[in-house]
Amino acid sequence: MTALSSVDKYPGGEPSGPPPVRGSGGEGAEPPGSAALAPRSFLARNPSVFWFLAILIGFTALVTVLSPALGAEVISTSFIKTLGKTLCLCLVALAMDVVWGYTGILSLGHMAFFALGGYMIGQWLMYARTEEIVLTSLAGTPIPPTAAEVAQGVATQIFGVVGSSEMPAIWSFAHSLPAQLALVVLVPGLLAFLFGWLAFRSRVTGVYLSILTQAMTLALSLYLFQNDSGLRGNNGLSGLQNLPGAAQIGQDRLSLWFFWASAAALALTYLLLAWALSGKFGSVLRAIRDDEARVRFLGYPVEAYKIFVFTGTAVLCGLAGALYYPQAGIINPAELAPIASIYLAVWVAIGGRGRLYGAVLGAVFVSLLSSWFTGGRAPSIPLGFYTVNWVDWWQVLLGLAFVLVTLFAPKGLGGLVDMAQKIRTPDRKGAPLGPDDGALQEREAQE
Amino acid sequence: MSALLEVSGVSVTFDGFRAINNLSFTIGPAEMRAVIGPNGAGKTTFMDIVTGKTKPDTGKVLWGEKSVSLLSLSEAQIARAGIGRKFQRPTVFEDQSVAENLVLALKSPRGPLAALRFALSGPGRDRVLDLAREVGLSDHLARKAGELSHGQKQWLEIAMLLAQEPRLLLVDEPAAGMTGVEREHTTAMLVEMARTRAVVVVEHDMDFVRRLNCKVTVLHEGSVLAEGSLDHVTSDPTVIDVYLGRG
Amino acid sequence: MRLTLLSLCAALCLCLALAPARAESLAQIAAAHAAAIEKPSRTTIGPVIDALAASGDPMAAPFLQAWGSKGLGRRKSDGAFFLLAPDPAGYALTDLTGAPAGTSATSEITELKPNAGVRGLIASALVAFTLSDPDPARRAAALESIAADPKAESLDPLRAAVETEPDPVLKARKLRLERLLTLRFDPDSAARVAAIEGFGADAGLDLRAALSPLVATKRAAGPIPPEGANVARTLTPGGDISEAEAYAVLVDAGLAPARLRPEDQKTALAAHIAEGKVGGVPVADLSSQAARDRAYTALEQAGTVPTAATDDEVTAALAANPVYEIYAEPDPAVTAAATRALHEIGLKVGAMQAVDLGLDALSLASIYFLAAIGLAITFGVMGVINMAHGEFITMGAYTGYVVQLWVPDLTLSILIALPLAFALTFGAGVAIERLVIRHLYKRPLETLLATFGISIALQQIFKNIFGTQARPLTAPAWLDGAWVVNDVIGISYIRIAIFVLALLFLGFFLWLMKRTRLGLEVRAVTQNPAMAASMGINPDRINMLTFGIGSGIAGIAGVAIGLFAKVTSELGSDYIVQSFMTVVVGGVGNIWGTLAGATMIGTLQKLIEFLNPSNTLAAQTYMILFIILFIQVRPRGIIALKGRAAGD
Known part of the structure; x- marks a missing residue:
């Protein structure tokens, strides 16, 4: 029992050894098993990062070369926008994967944060663009306009559609790009923090939390549907594809710029998340997902982690929305209907949750497939008595595919990668597989 | 007293x-x-x-x-x-490796930001290796905890408790x-x-x-x-x- | 009591029957007053009208009618009076007994054209006539026309017609109308106050309509209140009234010059641009209000533009001329009584509105309860979350629609649709349980996802079959209309039916769980599946049946909800979040909790809608926010299971 002395090797406090070593470490006369602990390079720990970046850079270069901005007319401007938007959706899927796949919180509200980000940037885009128009129209008058007259003109232009000519208070910062950019982060962030603080603190978990997030999304979308919400009711914000002060730059070039920005944001986010999740932080998150009570007894403030992740991913979604909606051109409250967040969960589930590339895979696969089917390009299937028209039946197919994935392939498309690498997860003998805590049935089954 | x-x-x-x-x-x-x-x-x-x-x-x-x-x-x-607690049923994080389980339990600042900054220090590694040796799991550090036998899970949990100090x-x-x-x-x-x-x-x-x-x-x-x-x-x-x- | 009433009626009838015997005929009166009729004046016409009124001749009313509308003429040859009607030959004549008397050329007839004052008197005499018309329907019609357009002239004839009214119902109406007219038009202030106070705590719409013009106010301004004005209050600018509004009152009253509007200022400035400058200020600098004011002041001083009130002048004018609110009604005693009465009526109407709100809330609660009870079984009892629950509701509603396509009798079709909807959704529920949910009992979050998938697919299938537009599901005629207590409190029969249905379901659920073998087995399986299995209960069968019953109830609820809501493929998803909230807020696993949750959410939503009536969307938003906060306070719901049984 000589080894037992090690129990008291570090009495209390933190080990105050040499500075942390990460990325370098000596080999040699290591004790057995130390290989598992040997510091490895970031890329070695995250083999997917290399492949992901390589594919993304290659893809971006390819699209750039083929884009109309460079004279090649192989792919259209609108398709570049579709690709750029898909990259933004991948970004949201990454956020969803962190919050659901890693932490086990099935949030049905992250698309709401996404749309809020879009609304925040949309306010500036719409304000600045309308201000240009108003200034142009007032330039012909003999007396130069005052600031108040311009503001009045802008308000009439923007809110005439909801029968108002007053600028609501929430547009106070719409004239300033830095302020609205700050709001892109702050509004989803604060909302998520507040909601998370309320929900996690009172230990709402599992399906209850999912329903609560769905209720939050519903409340937000119903609120925005009203005309006096100050965000133009169900008209939403439009004309967002026109960048103020960039009228002479064609949409072909703008779309490419936004595509690059989306790709860069996705790459950075992927790197950031891969770094955060490969370390102890990721380990804690997965532990919370699998058994949060146990994590609590290890001394981790589970609620703080959940709020941190929920808020952080909400901010990511807000940023993604701020990149997405200038490419989409229009945003309205339907964008944050609860069903949108459900689709987000569908993407991540089909791609394979609990792994970052799975989320990206799912978002790309499902959203491109969806636009192929709903775009009317998929061939109809004549059955003689009935013709299956994919525009009508795609949703049915998606729904059923989702059921099948949940039943038979919980690892989604990512499972294919595992099969290729011959990785098998431990057999849990019927024990819950991952983020399933907090349900009555399971609890009672244990007792 | x-x-x-x-x-x-x-x-x-x-x-x-x-x-x-x-x-x-x-x-x-x-x-x-x-x-x-x-x-x-x-x-x-x-x-x-x-x-x-x-x-x-x-x-x-x-x-x-x-x-x-x-x-x-x-x-x-x-x-x-x-105060550390060991449950009757071994509760370890089955989806993570034995090493990760031990690092999780290792006494260190517990907040989210601290976890983000965390890097396994030299003494920390030694401590994990010592604990693993003590409970006979040195050869299993890289394995997923879910693959361990019932008894090994008990030992892993005891080692995690010790790591908590x-x-x-x-x-x-x-x-x-x-x-x-x-x-x-x-x-x-x-x-x-x-x-x-x-x-x-x-x-x-x-x-x-x-x-x-x-x-x-x-x-x-x-x-x-x-x-x-x-x-x-x-x-x-x-x-x-x-x-x-x-x- | 009844006997006295009867004898009273009999006595009245007798009097009426005797009355005509004493009077002269119309022809006699016309002959007697021929001169007064031909050249009527306000002073001389009184006796004629009285005589006509007293005659009781059935032709008296048409005679007056013709007279008042310039349709009465006198034949030049013999001086006889005739009622005239246009005819190709000139006039078609009707004599004073009502018999046709041939035609006559225009030249042979002197048309009688009484002046406006006389016509007014004739009109009120006519009112008196119709008010005492032998036909009760015409008397009622006359009352309605007076009530619709109350006039001071109607008061006297109405008073005269009260006593002779034989019908007790009509008499009561006449009395009420008489008092309503009295409180508005009686010249005697005391009589009006007495009439107002005589209504006591009556809260009728007609009384409110009669009282409100008495307290209507208009604004006036001046150093002192206008002579003899009944001042309601003096308004403080900036407090009761904005300064701009107060000043506008002053401007309207000619007490102060109008303020310069920015648009006018801009126009004036633009009109006086000279060499790139206005009043010495360069045009390019005019992009601020201060610069524009400077330029305008310069123009004012040069005398090129009219002077406009400055801020100081506005303040001084407002200080010198307080703004008053003045009652249109000059009598302070009456306005005071009316204000008091309106206040009391306000209180009573408020109380009745609260009752009505309570009924509305109850009916909304029943709807939520109906929508949620199926969930209370699948989610509350089994702990299985079913996101396709909303689609089962939709399925029930569409079943009702399809049945109505085949069975035209509405009552019969609903009676067929209810069990059919149950059977269909029961089947669908069992199928989903067997195919999907059974494999996911230990993975609730994945049940949620899989049932989401089913929900997405089902919704699209509904769209493919039934299209996107709303399909009619019509309620039988006996459910049309509403149970109306008074003009504030009322509730439609469909809502009562839904309330009854909700009660039935509650009873059914309690009976099923507490009194049947199945309920016993369900409770056993939920509490301890392993033990239940060892006692010979087949948990598979129980789960299947429970899920089927929960789904089947959703189907029946769908038929009920479809009767008043639009039947579209999204019908169910509109209710799904509220249903889950109902179950969660109430407390999972307890039917009384679901009831409490539905009551709370229904009441709350109606209350918020009442406080903010323009906006039902906002009401839903605030309700959900409240629920999120409520779950902070009581995470386990209103009726919580405590202790270890509740888990953590």
């Missing part, structure tokens, strides 16, 4: 059922204590109260030299204050499902641990308790029935009545 943990006058009721009834319990800083009692005596509820899982209706739970009340603290705060250990039926050799190993470890910290062992198995050779508290219907050496309590007629009377 200054007590490490002092539970006094604690009662808790579930739907009219008094699980704990005016329970008082004290343990010193380096002491081994066995808690025995028939099913439904309130052993698990007692541990739930100390670790913050259940809030009692009345009573005080004081901790440490400064006599901090544990009732206003969350489970995580209590764990950080130095608690001042008070609450151990729920540690010997359940262990072979004779493993039991001996466990007994030795518990005794060794109790030299520098308080250890409370909840156990059914009288043989195991006898081997621990420590003071015994008998719980019955939510309160302390008897306290003293094992021989003392087993000769107590009320204890005999409770155990034998119930068959």
Whole structure:
């Protein structure tokens, strides 16, 4: 029992050894098993990062070369926008994967944060663009306009559609790009923090939390549907594809710029998340997902982690929305209907949750497939008595595919990668597989 | 004598059922204590109260030299204050490697930002390796915890507890499902641990308790029935009545 | 009591029957007063009208009618009076007994054209006539026309017609109308106050309509209140009234010059641009209000533009001329009484509105309860979350629609649709349980996802079959209309039916769980599946049946909800979040909790809608926010299971 002395090797406090070593470490006369602990390079720990970046850079270069901005007319401007938007959706899927796949919180509200980000940037885009128009129209008058007259003109232009000519208070910062950019982060962030603080603190978990997030999304979308919400009711914000002060730059070039920005944001986010999740932080998150009570007894403030992740991913979604909606051109409250967040969960589930590339895979696969089917390009299937028209039946197919994935392939498309690498997860003998805590049935089954 | 943990006058009721009834319990800083009692005596509820899982209706739970009340603290705060708990069923994070499980438990700042900045230091690595060697899991550090056998999971959990460096250990039926050799190993470890910290062992198995050779508290219907050496309590007629009377 | 009433009626009838015997005929009166009729004046016409009124001749009313509308003429040859009607030959004549009397050329007839004052008197005499018309329907019609357009002239004839009224119902109406007219038009202030106070705590719409013009106010301004004005209050600018509004009152009253509007200022400035400058200020600098004011002041001083009020002048004018609110009604005693009465009526109407709100809330609660009870079974009892629950509701509603396509009788079709909807959704529920949910019992979050998938697919299938537009599911005629207590409190029969249905379901649920073998087995399986299985209960069968019953109830609820809501493929998803909230807020696993949750959410939503009536969307938003906060306070719901059984 000589080894037992090690129990008291570090009495209390933190080990105050040499500075942390990460990325370098000596080999040699290591004790057995130390290989598992040997510091490895970031890329070695995250083999997917290399492949992901390589594919993304290659893809971006390819699209750039083929884009109309460079004279090649192989792919259209609108398709570049579709690709750029898909990259933004991948970004949201990454956020969803962190919050659901890693932490086990099935949030049905992250698309709401996404749309809020879009609304925040949309306010500036719409304000600045309308201000240009108003200034142009007032330039012909003999007396130069005052600031108040311009503001009045802008308000009439923007809110005439909801029968108002007053600028609501929430547009106070719409004239300033830095302020609205700050709001892109702050509004989803604060909302998520507040909601998370309320929900996690009172230990709402599992399906209850999912329903609560769905209720939050519903409340937000119903609120925005009203005309006096100050965000133009169900008209939403439009004309967002026109960048103020960039009228002479064609949409072909703008779309490419936004595509690059989306790709860069996705790459950075992927790197950031891969770094955060490969370390102890990721380990804690997965532990919370699998058994949060146990994590609590290890001394981790589970609620703080959940709020941190929920808020952080909400901010990511807000940023993604701020990149997405200038490419989409229009945003309205339907964008944050609860069903949108459900689709987000569908993407991540089909791609394979609990792994970052799975989320990206799912978002790309499902959203491109969806636009192929709903775009009317998929061939109809004549059955003689009935013709299956994919525009009508795609949703049915998606729904059923989702059921099948949940039943038979919980690892989604990512499972294919595992099969290729011959990785098998431990057999849990019927024990819950991952983020399933907090349900009555399971609890009672244990007792 | 200054007590490490002092539970006094604690009662808790579930739907009219008094699980704990005016329970008082004290343990010193380096002491081994066995808690025995028939099913439904309130052993698990007692541990739930100390670790913050259940809030009692009345009573005080004081901790440490400064006599901090544990009732206003969350489970995580209590764990950080130095109370570790081992569950009856081994609860390790099956989807993560043995090494990751140990690193998770290793004493270090617990906040999210600290976890983001965390990097395994040299002494930390040594500590993980030592613990793994101690419980015989050195060769399994890279394996997923879910692939371990039941006994190995028990050992992993004990190693995780040690990594936490608690001042008070609450151990729920540690010997359940262990072979004779493993039991001996466990007994030795518990005794060794109790030299520098308080250890409370909840156990059914009288043989195991006898081997621990420590003071015994008998719980019955939510309160302390008897306290003293094992021989003392087993000769107590009320204890005999409770155990034998119930068959 | 009844006997006295009867004898009273009999006596009245007798009097009426005797009355005509004493009077002269119309022809006699016309002959007697021929001169007065031909050249009527306000002073001389009184006796004629009185005589006509007293005659009781059935032709008296048409005679007056013709007279008042310039349709009465006198034949030049013999001086006889005739009622005239246009005819190709000139006039078609009707004599005073009502018989046709041939035609006549225009030149042979002197048309009688009484002046406006006389016509007014004739009109009120006519009112008196119709008010005492032998036909009760015409008397009622006359009362209605007076009530619709109350006039001072109607008061006297109405008073005269009260006593002779034989019908007790009509008499009561006449009395009420008389008092309503009295409180507005009686010249005697005391009589009006007495009439107002005589209504006591009556809260009728007609009374409120009669009282409110009495307290109507208009604004006036001046150093002192206008002579003899009944001042309601003096308004403080900036407090009761904005300064701009107060000043506008002053401007309207000619007490102060109008303020310069920015648009006018801009126009004036633009009109006086000279060499790139206005009043010495360069045009390019005019992009601020201060610069524009400077330029305008310069123009004012040069005398090129009219002077406009400055801020100081505005303040001084407002200080010198307080703004008053003045009652249109000059009598202070009357306005005071009317204000008091309106206040009391306000209180009473408020109380009745609260009752009505309570009924509305109850009916909304029943709807939520209906929508949620199926969930209370699948989610509450089994702990299985079913996101396709909303689609089961939709399925029930569409079943009702399809049945109505085949069975035209509405009552019969609903009676067929209810069990059919149950059967269909029961089948669908069992199928989903067997195919999907059974494999996911230990993975609730994945049940949620899989049932989401089913929900997405089902919704699209509904769209493919039934299209996107709303399909009619018509309620039988006996459910049309509403139970109306008074003009504030009322509730439609459909809502009552839904309330009854909700009660039936509650009873059914309690019976099923507490009194049947199935309920016993369900409770056993939920509490301890392993133990239940060892006692010979087949948990598979129980789960299947429970899920089927929960789904089947959703189907029945769908038929009920479809009767008043639009039947579209999204019908169910509109209710799904509220249903889950109902179950969660109430407390999972307890039917009384679901009831409490539905009551709370229904009441709350109606209350918020009442406080903010323009906006039902906002009401839903605030309700959900409230629920999120409520779950903070009571995470386990209103009726919580406590202790270890509740888990953590």
